[in-house]
Amino acid sequence: MSHIIEFKVKDIQPEKDIVFKEFGIPKNNSVSEKIQQLYSEAIKVFRETSKPIVIYFEISKEEFEKVFFGEGNNSTETPVEQIFPKADNLILFALTMGKEVSEKIETLFKENDFALGSMLDCIASLAADKAVKKLETFNTENHRMHRKKVLTLAYSPGYCGWDISGQKKLFEYLQPEKIGITLNDSFLMIPLKSVSGILIAGEKSVHKFKNDFPFCSKCETKSCRERLKNLANGLLPFIRGD
Ligand code: SF4
Numbered sequence: 001m002s003h004i005i006e007f008k009v010k011d012i013q014p015e016k017d018i019v020f021k022e023f024g025i026p027k028n029n030s031v032s033e034k035i036q037q038l039y040s041e042a043i044k045v046f047r048e049t050s051k052p053i054v055i056y057f058e059i060s061k062e063e064f065e066k067v068f069f070g071e072g073n074n075s076t077e078t079p080v081e082q083i084f085p086k087a088d089n090l091i092l093f094a095l096t097m098g099k100e101v102s103e104k105i106e107t108l109f110k111e112n113d114f115a116l117g118s119m120l121d122c123i124a125s126l127a128a129d130k131a132v133k134k135l136e137t138f139n140t141e142n143h144r145m146h147r148k149k150v151l152t153l154a155y156s157p158g159y160c161g162w163d164i165s166g167q168k169k170l171f172e173y174l175q176p177e178k179i180g181i182t183l184n185d186s187f188l189m190i191p192l193k194s195v196s197g198i199l200i201a202g203e204k205s206v207h208k209f210k211n212d213f214p215f216c217s218k219c220e221t222k223s224c225r226e227r228l229k230n231l232a233n234g235l236l237p238f239i240r241g242d
Pocket of ligand 1 (some may be wrong): 152212219222
């Protein structure tokens with residue numbers, strides 16, 4: 001059975017420092033008055049137009065295997081297929097920041113207001129990531145009751161060898177249409193500011209893997225390395241992969 005939860009916008013609003021960092025402004029640098037005003041305006045629009053909501057349900061390993069191998073387009077080997085068989089629990093999820101904020105970003109770009117459009121786009125993306133992190137943390141805390149060193153991480157179609165066409169089966173199982181998310185012909189989610197994937201909970205060590213898959217040579221961020229570093233430092237990271 002699926003569950004639907006609305007997030008409070010204030011709970012997932014990204015911190016100012018993180019937004020500026022994403023904009024390429026180093027932490028200790030002074031930020032111009034113009035950028036500060038742009039940030040304030042973008043946050044106001046973000047609060048007025050965002051309606052974050054998530055749909056999720058727990059799925060068995062047997063069912064998830066069908067979702068994961070989807071249309072048969074995944075890379076021959078992937079981190080997720082190594083990790084999910086060792087999981088304690090698996091939760092399919094899809095969340096969106098809502099139609100209004102995504103359309104507002106598109107409108108700003110169409111009207112050539114790139115500054116506000118980019119700032120709002122950045123804030124909405126960071127908020128969606130923060131919402132996923134909240135789901136990871138919530139699921140980890142639930143499982144800590146049973147196992148001490150548990151960790152939940154999210155993995156998404158379109159990353160690390162899980163082909164984007166995997167969205168098709170994920171949508172068949174989860175039906176994110178119930179919260180207003182649809183797929184286009186390229187398997188991209190509408191509204192754009194949406195995230196889908198699988199939350200995998202298990203011993204921290206199950207999330208460790210070598211990043212020597214063939215597709216890793218084209219990966220620019222190597223974000224899984226940051227996750228392993230955080231695991232080693234005992235921090236709870238949020239990385240869906242790249
Ligand atoms: S190097 Fe990049 S593509 Fe390879 S597993 Fe890590 S995040 Fe994924």
